[in-house]
Amino acid sequence: MKTTSNVQRPTPNAELGQPRTSSFPRILWRVVAIIIGGLFIYAGAVKVIDPAEFARDIDNYKMLAWQVSVWMGFYLPWLEILCGLALIARVLYRGSVFVLTALMVLFIVITVIAKARGLDISCGCFGHASKYLSFAWHLVLDFLLLGGLVLLWKNAAPRSDAQLA
Amino acid sequence: MKALLRQSVALLALALLPAAVQALYLRDKIPWQSRVAESDLVSVEVARGWGANALWVDARPDEEFERDHIPGAVLLNEDRWNQLLSQFLATQWSPEKKIVVYCSAASCNLAEDVARRLREEAKLPNEIRILKGGWEAWSAQKQ
Numbered sequence: 001m002k003t004t005s006n007v008q009r010p011t012p013n014a015e016l017g018q019p020r021t022s023s024f025p026r027i028l029w030r031v032v033a034i035i036i037g038g039l040f041i042y043a044g045a046v047k048v049i050d051p052a053e054f055a056r057d058i059d060n061y062k063m064l065a066w067q068v069s070v071w072m073g074f075y076l077p078w079l080e081i082l083c084g085l086a087l088i089a090r091v092l093y094r095g096s097v098f099v100l101t102a103l104m105v106l107f108i109v110i111t112v113i114a115k116a117r118g119l120d121i122s123c124g125c126f127g128h129a130s131k132y133l134s135f136a137w138h139l140v141l142d143f144l145l146l147g148g149l150v151l152l153w154k155n156a157a158p159r160s161d162a163q164l165a
Numbered sequence: 166m167k168a169l170l171r172q173s174v175a176l177l178a179l180a181l182l183p184a185a186v187q188a189l190y191l192r193d194k195i196p197w198q199s200r201v202a203e204s205d206l207v208s209v210e211v212a213r214g215w216g217a218n219a220l221w222v223d224a225r226p227d228e229e230f231e232r233d234h235i236p237g238a239v240l241l242n243e244d245r246w247n248q249l250l251s252q253f254l255a256t257q258w259s260p261e262k263k264i265v266v267y268c269s270a271a272s273c274n275l276a277e278d279v280a281r282r283l284r285e286e287a288k289l290p291n292e293i294r295i296l297k298g299g300w301e302a303w304s305a306q307k308q
Binding site for chain 2: 012048051055056059060062064066067071075077078079081082083086092093094095096098099108
């Protein structure tokens with residue numbers, strides 16, 4: 001059906017059901033961004049201390065060659081730290097939400113595949129802190145983070161980034 | 166969309182820098198070629214040849230150990246690490262013996278973790294090796 005020119009289109013904010021000008025939700029989303037950013041900085045920091053240990057955690061998934069796991073062991077923690085910082089500082093904001101969302105989707109997919117293949121492994125998400133995290137709790141945590149990132153993407157874009165959505 | 170892509174690529178590229186610097190800094194401390202150094206492994210034949218000089222450590226879960234294990238092996242897994250380690254040190258451990266740690270198969274990593282913890286946390290001075298092929302290789306040799 002053709003849209004006539006005199007039909008007023010709803011604004012993106014109206015579609016979301018809450019205006020971005022309201023100060024309370026903005027503060028709330030800011031807090032969510034800081035919590036999620038902080039979690040990724042923590043997750044990256046505990047792994048950056050021992051990249052060989054994280055490489056072993058990646059290797060446990062039996063999906064990559066050892067040499068690739070080693071490189072990922074060096075690279076992924078720094079990516080998490082950088083994106084976490086970007087999320088908190090609201091610099092390269094949309095990019096960081098996008099990269100972290102992609103990482104979370106990837107983590108969830110490989111965790112489910114590992115479980116389906118019968119691998120009983122620790123996720124390595126938070127270094128030794130997550131060594132005894134069960135599969136169920138691992139997924140719950142992953143989905144919570146993913147949910148938070150999706151909500152941030154939809155609701156908490158800095159004004160300069162709003163046009164990127 | 167272009168700006169989003171630009172931001173994402175910028176973040177992906179920026180993370181390369183500290184990662185590369187850290188990799189360069191730790192280049193001599195990282196096992197680049199294989200997960201476990203060949204010198205840390207021992208074959209079933211060689212380990213059997215050690216006879217009474219070998220102390221066998223089973224790193225598998227309790228149920229698997231109870232089902233069957235290498236004769237004389239001691240259960241020492243990460244599920245009950247503190248309890249089993251103190252038992253092991255009090256009753257079986259001897260500084261002269263070579264320790265051979267094994268888990269279910271070549272693909273399991275439990276033996277590697279236990280061997281590392283024995284070296285780094287328990288700080289045992291013994292020669293500690295991981296059985297190549299684990300319980301599976303031992304069973305195959307037995308038949």
